[in-house]
Amino acid sequence: MKTYRKQDFPVWQIRRYLEPGPIVLVSSAWKGAGNIMTMGWHTVMEFEPSRVGCFITSANHSYEMIRRSRQCVINVPTAEMAKTVAGIGNCTGAEVDKFERFGLTPEEAEQVQAPLIAECPVSLECRVADTSLLRKYSFFVLEVVKAHAAPRPKYPKTLHYTGDGVFMVAGGHINLRRQFRPEML
Amino acid sequence: MKTYRKQDFPVWQIRRYLEPGPIVLVSSAWKGAGNIMTMGWHTVMEFEPSRVGCFITSANHSYEMIRRSRQCVINVPTAEMAKTVAGIGNCTGAEVDKFERFGLTPEEAEQVQAPLIAECPVSLECRVADTSLLRKYSFFVLEVVKAHAAPRPKYPKTLHYTGDGVFMVAGGHINLRRQFRPEML
Numbered sequence: 001m002k003t004y005r006k007q008d009f010p011v012w013q014i015r016r017y018l019e020p021g022p023i024v025l026v027s028s029a030w031k032g033a034g035n036i037m038t039m040g041w042h043t044v045m046e047f048e049p050s051r052v053g054c055f056i057t058s059a060n061h062s063y064e065m066i067r068r069s070r071q072c073v074i075n076v077p078t079a080e081m082a083k084t085v086a087g088i089g090n091c092t093g094a095e096v097d098k099f100e101r102f103g104l105t106p107e108e109a110e111q112v113q114a115p116l117i118a119e120c121p122v123s124l125e126c127r128v129a130d131t132s133l134l135r136k137y138s139f140f141v142l143e144v145v146k147a148h149a150a151p152r153p154k155y156p157k158t159l160h161y162t163g164d165g166v167f168m169v170a171g172g173h174i175n176l177r178r179q180f181r182p183e184m185l
Numbered sequence: 186m187k188t189y190r191k192q193d194f195p196v197w198q199i200r201r202y203l204e205p206g207p208i209v210l211v212s213s214a215w216k217g218a219g220n221i222m223t224m225g226w227h228t229v230m231e232f233e234p235s236r237v238g239c240f241i242t243s244a245n246h247s248y249e250m251i252r253r254s255r256q257c258v259i260n261v262p263t264a265e266m267a268k269t270v271a272g273i274g275n276c277t278g279a280e281v282d283k284f285e286r287f288g289l290t291p292e293e294a295e296q297v298q299a300p301l302i303a304e305c306p307v308s309l310e311c312r313v314a315d316t317s318l319l320r321k322y323s324f325f326v327l328e329v330v331k332a333h334a335a336p337r338p339k340y341p342k343t344l345h346y347t348g349d350g351v352f353m354v355a356g357g358h359i360n361l362r363r364q365f366r367p368e369m370l
Contacts, residue, residue: 013348015347019348020346021345040200040204041204041228042228044226045226082361086364089365090364090365160206162205165360165363166358166359169357171354173351174354175350175351176350179268179272180350185348185350
């Protein structure tokens with residue numbers, strides 16, 4: 001699979017990649033072991049600090065790794081990786097090394113222990129900022145502390161999960177900038 | 186603009202429409218006045234109860250209407266409505282009646298006072314379930330109490346906001362159902 005050479009990207013601009021709602025691959029690490037999970041239930045929550053909220057149930061092998069390490073990386077896969085994404089979501093890190101099984105390349109992050117995934121054009125290093133919503137909502141509040149993005153394509157062809165094994169693939173783009181008030185951009 | 190004849194839709198299945206991450210139109214009502222706002226920062230949080238979390242700042246005219254009425258409707262617009270969506274996001278309900286200005290048709294909801302938008306193929310009646318995260322995160326936890334969806338298209342051509350006035354338009358779909366374990370569907 002293709003890998004991307006990523007560059008630093010401003011953390012307060014990550015809405016470009018997350019607000020459209022792609023399925024993402026969350027990588028984590030704890031005590032020498034690494035794992036990857038798929039995640040579709042997430043939202044941007046603030047520009048600065050760059051905050052993301054996400055629902056992860058304790059049924060996931062990654063849950064305890066993220067909770068204990070208080071870190072993870074959100075990687076945005078593209079449509080070319082669709083089968084890999086489905087595969088990752090349908091096996092457990094308790095049984096398999098997902099990097100190995102799916103031929104993915106871990107890359108060292110700068111501020112967290114969890115690895116970036118080289119095959120994804122966007123990777124966001126995150127620290128867990130708030131665990132107080134875990135018990136009631138299984139909801140992690142994360143802060144993106146460092147962002148990496150391939151300069152091209154500006155808008156990666158992302159996957160968007162609809163349930164039932166069906167993914168929507170990102171289509172074209174419409175620029176309505178001229179309709180926006182400057183303070184709304 | 187085209188209107189849709191919507192039917193009852195199971196509230197626990199609304200991930201089909203929200204998990205892909207579309208920009209949505211949130212309608213609200215309070216003391217005889219109605220309003221509409223655009224919203225891009227939302228996530229599904231649970232199937233049953235059907236829970237949705239969303240970020241709405243108090244800078245929005247809708248904020249107090251939703252907080253006080255403890256109700257709103259999440260409407261999913263299509264690509265044909267792109268200019269309307271941008272227009273709604275760039276004016277305030279404090280100054281204009283958005284239903285009137287944008288020629289949208291309010292329809293009576295069943296369980297809440299806020300109106301459905303007839304021009305949207307999907308409308309989700311919501312009650313505010315938890316306001317305890319407003320002060321720290323401007324985050325509403327909603328429960329979808331009644332869902333309405335046009336039977337066709339199964340997957341509406343939604344808009345996905347990337348910032349900077351640019352919207353991604355939903356493209357085609359990939360069915361990878363055969364790769365899924367039954368319990369993951």
